[in-house]
Amino acid sequence: MIEVDLAILGAGPAGLAAAGEAVAHGLRVAVVDDNPRAGGQYFRQPPAQFRRDGGSWFDKEATRVAELLRVLDHPSITYLPDTVVWDVPAPDTLAVAGGERSGRVRGRALLIAAGAHDRPVPFPGWTLPGVISAGGAQNLLKGNRIVPGRRIVVAGNGPLLFVVAASLVRAGAEVAAVVEAAPINRRLLHAWPSMLAAPKILRQALDYRLSLLRAGVPVRTGMTVVAARGADAVQDAAIAPIALDGSVDRAVSETIACDALVVGFGLTPSVELLRLIGCELGYNRGRGGWLAVRSDRMETSVANVFAAGDGAAIGGVEIALLEGRLVGLEVAARLGRAGNAEQRRAALRDQLDRTDKFRRAIEAIFAGPSHYLGLLTADTVVCRCEEVTHGELQARQAEALDSMIQLKSTTRAGMGRCQGRNCMATLASIVSEASGTPIAGLNYPRTRPPVRPIAIGDLLHEPIPPPDLPADPHLPRRQNAS
Amino acid sequence: MSDKREQRVDDGLDRGRAFQFSVDGETVTAYPGESIAAAMLAAGRAAARRTAKRREPRGYHCGMGVCWDCVMVVDGVTDTRTCRTEAKPGMRVETQHGVGQRT
Incomplete structure (x- = not known):
């Protein structure tokens, strides 16, 4: 201890x-x-x-x-x-x-x-090798100084997309396109003044944007990736317009060839x-x-x-x-x-308030579609670990097994090694849309230890208390219990 | 598999001496400290495993040890997350099929 x-x-x-x-x-x-x-x-x-x-x-x-x-x-x-x-x-x-x-x-x-x-957003092909989360792309760059491909599409929603894309450009990779779901361009002018609250971060943001401009990277706003295709690895990404209500217009989709697709829909x-x-x-x-x-x-x-x-x-x-x-x-x-904690606390709070003003401006610019359920097809894998498709979930919903807990226990969605980190948010979104209950009002499956997968051998030095057995004469007793 | 050196970003950086390890019998080049998954991606190989039910290929995805999609059999040990395991000279890395059994 x-x-x-x-x-x-x-x-x-x-x-x-x-x-x-x-x-x-x-x-x-x-x-x-x-x-x-x-x-x-x-x-x-x-x-x-x-x-x-x-x-x-x-x-x-x-x-x-x-x-x-x-x-x-x-x-x-x-x-x-x-x-x-x-x-x-x-x-x-x-x-x-x-x-x-x-x-x-x-x-x-x-x-x-x-x-x-990363907030998981399933779409057809999101499980293909070469489809990498925004956080994963950053870690590859930061931790190994390696870019995930040679021609890369960066798609999703939020400021991190632009950080990733600019970093990839700086690293010498070709970024074929940045695909941002929110209509950020028409919001920028409005939000501009409050961003001056944090000039250091603003400078950094402008540096990222300039990197993309100089490299001639097309930034497609109001659009989303709708599919990744390939055999053993991603070969192209299809993109289409998405509205703020989540509706997707597949009729005007286009295809971009790439050997890596970085997806980030926020953290x-x-x-x-x-x-x-x-x-x-x-x-x-x-x-x-x-x-x-x-x-x-x-x-x-x-x-x-x-x-x-x-x-x-x-x-x-x-x-x-x-x-x-x-x-x-x-x-x-x-x-x-x-x-004298009060003075120091006030100084920190003041900095925090100013930084938060900037954060709120960014949040307003990047506020995305209310959901991405329009990307799901029946064959789209929702739970990556247990390979549960949207079609299987829909079948259970049709049998009125439609709460998060029922969907989990009947399909195994959320029971794999990632412990629901890559599917619970989607499950919540599906149940919320179907039932009309806001996500905040849904009953989530309980969180139990171990909250991360661990090997038994990792608990070598775990102090294990003697079992607390009920007074049942048919149960085996500890030698020293009587 | 060719060593696509250009996926390594080397400005202001000396990686030291390259070494080799194998992935399904093919030679992959890595530098000291690189993860298995990173060296594989730099060599143009994204697939790490095949899933149990749909037999689909999976690879490096979250990059922070959360998703478990990059697990492979490393020197006989199944379920090794290649995003957080350093490549070592002579290592034998193999595609993991299904959930992987410890033998």
Whole structure:
């Protein structure tokens, strides 16, 4: 058992910022992360074996990353990389797994900074090799400095599409087209003034847009990918207009040849640990769907359980860093270690408010279609793990087995290794559309441990309590029980 | 499989010495620290496994260990996520068929 003042799940921007703030105030901190290297997705670093001279466009954040990662060397930090949090048996305890590291981490406060993953949007052919999520394309570039193909289509909805496309162009790949579902062009003028609230991010956004312009990449707005085709890997993508009500006009579809199709329909917070703890969740489409309901101190509805960064609500890296610092400061203040917390808190809140103004402008520009169910054909795989098609789900719906839980238990959708991360959102959308119940009002299948797939061998050092057997004389007794 | 070096982005970067490993018996080039999936994509190979029911090809998709679509048999070990497993010289990587059995 590791006992600390603040136990943090996630060594991404929010987790690291919280850790930095907390140790600066003299707290003992533990940071647990599933990845072998810290930084999360945004600050993902290439392996140590890559020798970099720092001159590359891809190293532009290197100084900031190094500064953020330095906290892990602090003597008050216990850092557990390559370690999965598979359960939260009590609201102050993380159950961790990873061979030698399995056991418990207990904190006087808990921060869940679990990050986000791509919102899944199924369409015919989305399971083909070469069809890669926006996050996956970024990780390939950041973590390996490799582009997924030579002629790439980038399609979906949201600002990340433009970041990915610009990065691919900078990397020397040919981006055949950026296909953005929202009619962003006619919204840009209107949203422009509030974007001045965060000039640094605005400059970055303009840099991305200019990269695409210079490379002559066509940006097709109000359109969506409707199919990916190929035998053993993607060979082309079909695109068609999509309206904000989700209706798709396949009659005017066009085909673009490509050897990689990057799809990103926005990110969704990884809230499964918060769900498991019992924290109150809200639903906000613009911030990624299900998110943590929090106080202005980033505390969830469960006392001393905090949530920050994209794992709480999608807001991007700058917001994650600020929220993380606020959590570190708040926990220090509660333990009487923060000194003049009020002034620092006000400064952080002020920065957060300004950054959030920018975020809201971006959210308004990129607000996409209400759903993408128009992309589904009967043969489209909805649950990638268990290979459940839309047709199979429709058949169950026709038998009135039409709730999320019924669809899950009759088709196995959501029972595979990704544990529903790639299909529950679609299932919710399908059930919501069919029943007229808003997604926020749907009954979701329960989240149970292990919240990540783990091998039994990963629990080598798990303290296993003796079984608590009922007083039944026919059951075998423990030797020492009588 | 040819080494499509141009999918590697090498400005301001020295990857060190190339080495080889095999994918279904074919030679793939990698550099120290690269993941199996990344080296395969750079070699123009996207498929990692075949699914259990529909026998469909799947490959690197989420890139962060969530989707499990990039699992392969690596040196005899099934269900190895190639997006987060480093390629090593002489490694034997094979297509995984179905859910994979530990033998």
